[in-house]
Amino acid sequence: MKQVVLLLLLLCLPVSVAAYPERPLTLLVGFNPGGSVDRQAQLLVELLQQELGQPVELLHYPGAGGAAAAAMLAASSEQGYVLQYGPSHTYTFTPLVSPTSYDLGSFRYVAAISRDQLALVTSSRAPWSNWAELLKQGRQLGELSYATQILLDRYLISRIASKEGINLRILPTGGGAGMAGLVLAGDADFAFSGGTHSRYLETGEMRLLAAFGEERLLLAPEVPTLQELGYDLVLDSLRVITVPADTPDDQLERLVQAFASITQNPRFIKLTRDTMQLPVVFHSGTELQAFLEQQSSSLRSLVEQQPH
Incomplete structure (x- = not known):
């Protein structure tokens, strides 16, 4: 009888869940080293390590403008332990015009942390x-x-x-x-x-x-947009952090907090805004999802207008 009571007591004890993250993470970049996404990613892995207390490996997996890395991420079972950093159009445009193993709904979107100057x-x-x-x-x-x-x-x-x-x-x-x-x-x-x-x-x-954008560039306001040059074309892109679709809410929220802090870090601001002349932003949750869905819809219309 005592053994039964002891077993019942053990079953009633709260289960200790390891705090995320409990092991190293990987940050995917879908382009070769040396470009502007890579320059930011080199600093992001360092700052993310400080925020999360775990090593972060930077992995370059170039191909199809980031789509090869996105396909790898979509197929990953690593949840919030593998992330991708890159332009939003990898998720909103590429699946519209080429065979991919993913679509806009294949991921969870952590945050947008800067705006491209295309x-x-x-x-x-x-x-x-x-x-x-x-x-x-x-x-x-x-x-x-x-x-x-x-x-x-x-x-x-x-x-x-x-x-x-x-x-x-x-x-x-x-x-x-x-x-x-x-x-x-x-x-x-x-x-x-x-x-x-x-x-x-x-x-x-x-x-x-x-x-390419609706507005002129931050670093060169004298340069006209394609719209001003007479073309009905506008492309604005955010640089976003994505994780696999099965990433749990608690992991997603921890990453949102980490990247919110990173966008306030003087080193990230200096590299992104002052050196690279890219606006620093922070969008997450429903705000970011709405942007991605609107961009996907606009690009779908553009594709449908293209003569075959």
């Missing part, structure tokens, strides 16, 4: 100084070479080239570092950049041709 760039040594002069050169030569990083920028630039009647020679890259190498060497006439251009504007090696 632009078209060229070498400062190029004979053209603005968009109109580049187009004139393209019409004279019959072709322009273009360095691309993601599926979405190829999609948008193809619409522009079709409207202008210019042939493009597409040069794929695995991220900002690859793009910069082609532009600076003169192998690409112009290119898409998500933020890598900031360091080369400082050195005078690159110049901006146009901004």
Whole structure:
């Protein structure tokens, strides 16, 4: 009888649940080292380690503009122990136009922590100084070479080239570092950049041709947007932290707290806002979900308008 009573008492004792995280984490980046996402991620792993008290490994898994890493994340059973950092359009656009093993609902979204400054760039040594002069050169030569990083920028630039009647020679890259190498060497006439251009504007090696967003760029307010240049195209992108869909609420909330703190960290602000000239933001929960759903809807409309 005493053994039965003892067993019942043991069953009634509260179960001790280990505090998250109890082991190391991994931060995925879907681009090659050297670009602007990687520059932020290098600091994020350090700051996240301080916030969570566990080692964080940075893992580069480039391919398809972040989609290869997103597919890996969607298939992961590691819950909140594996995260991805990258642009929102990896989740909102790529599944609309190419076969993927994930869609917008395949993840939980921790937070958006900065806003991209998407632009078209060229070498400062190029004979053209603005968009109109580049187009004139393209019409004279019959072709322009273009360095691309993601599926979405190829999609948008193809619409522009079709409207202008210019042939493009597409040069794929695995991220900002690859793009910069082609532009600076003169192998690409112009290119898409998500933020890598900031360091080369400082050195005078690159110049901006146009901004993709609804508003002009923070670091170059004199550069027109594509809308101002006469194209019905707008692309604003947030840089977001995502985790697998089965991540428990308590883990998600702990990560939200950690990244909220990181966006207030002077080192993150200095790198992101002051050095890279990317606005620091913090969006989470329903606010972030609403942005992603609206972006996905807008891009779906864009795809449906594309002539086949």
